[in-house]
Amino acid sequence: MKALYDERIIDEAEFSLPFSSRAWRYGDGIFETMTLRNGEIWHWPLHWQRLSNAMSVLGLIWNKEMTWQNFTKEIEYLLEQEKIVDGVVKIYVWRSGGGKYIPDSDLAEYCIAAESINHMDHKKTVPLAGFCTQVQNMPSPYSHFKRLNSLHYVLAAREMKAHGWGEIILCDYDDNVSEALYSNIFWYTKGRFYTPSLGTGCIEGTFRSAFIQYLKKSGSPVDEVKSKPGHMLSADSVFTTNAGGVQIIKQIGEHTFDMPPVVDDYLNELVN
Template sequence: MSESDTWSFASQIDLPNRAMSFGDGLFETMYWDGEKIRLFDFHLDRLRHGMEILELSVSGLQEHSLLQLIQSLNLDSESRLRWTVIRAGKGKYTPESSDVVQVLQISDFHRAPAIKHRAIISERIRLNPSIFSSSKSLNGIPYVLANLERKRNGADEIILLDNHGNVAEAGAANIFWEKGGEIYTPSLESGCIGGVMRRSFLDFLEERRIDFVQDLFPMDDLLKADRLWVSNVTGISMLGQIGSKAFQTDLPDYLLAFYKNSL
């Protein structure tokens, strides 16, 4: 039996399971460019880190068979992949197993819009940094509620703050801004997700010796920005306006170079 034979097609998974009962698992949303998963090593690093925190068996990951499976499906166009890792077994809050069940979902890939014209600040949701906040856990309720708020207000993006009022991230993306030629982004201590595009962009800046600052920033700092953008696996979107404050939406040279290299 080959490694790819460990994956099977199924319309449902067993119920109940620990994902449904406790959100006991993690996921990675990945971009298949027609030939490979972009930034797959970064996805794998983040997933393994989260699994170690949840005390899941990292040896149970089947990344090689996952890649073999995708290759066997002959996906010759861009696709969105969601790789979900769930703790196996039952039990209540105390797990009975560290083994994992893995699920792969494949859907059409939709690139992020170049500009999100109107953004708002969430009035309902505050993020709290924790040992697992930088990972993509199956508890996505804060982001569900935030995006309901965004939709209700007819906005293109929503910005989330931490419990001290510092900028954390967007509704489904990391956030960056430029002021006076300096680049800023919230640190992971804000409770934001450790995004793979965030990591790739910061690596890009370091390689080119372009200065940037990671820290905790009050909302006032963000509103003084010249440019503001968000990024995730679907790409980069410039933000046009927050309230009465308008931002430049042209791509600076460094961001254009990164964008061309990344997508």
């Protein structure tokens, strides 16, 4: 993996932060993970919007004039220099300076990393998923952004691994379905699509946003809801979305799901 940091391209092994870094000490920052396909970043404007919103909530300020166009040029420079056309691009932004909980500065440092990956599978199948019992989601001013501190998801991932599941589903503190480990979750039943609302504490995924926009333009009913697991478990189909594409869930516990042609057509349209 190569990275653009402090206006120069470096190898992954060259990157380091001092012990005083707030990213290291407090996880005081955010990140974006984006899919690069044929030289184009999927949903890049949505990623930039989420990044900008997150910086506003956290009170982070760019240390130089930074616009969508300027940042795009920096990403393109890294990709062109390293000849990367398919793969993953990551953006890390953190608060510079020291201090304890009270920061010395609100200026942001950032790093852009890119990795070449050929033949990425943008539509996968998950044979078996289950519900998380170790942690629950809680809505907050920053819950729908991707934060550097991800202990919440690490604990959920360990539970998923212990059970041998391919995916794990998190609920909020009121036992409403919230999201999957790496992804947002959708279900389809009786001609309608459903997905948990941001009020459940889920990430505001870019593919989630794009899919909701697509469904509305297509005239397909879609509801953002606070819903108990039973409603989802009675659905015709369940699937998850993230920056890399979609994952079709075949079974949750004892409940199995199909993939109606209308749903499959929508998903194929988005990933192909």
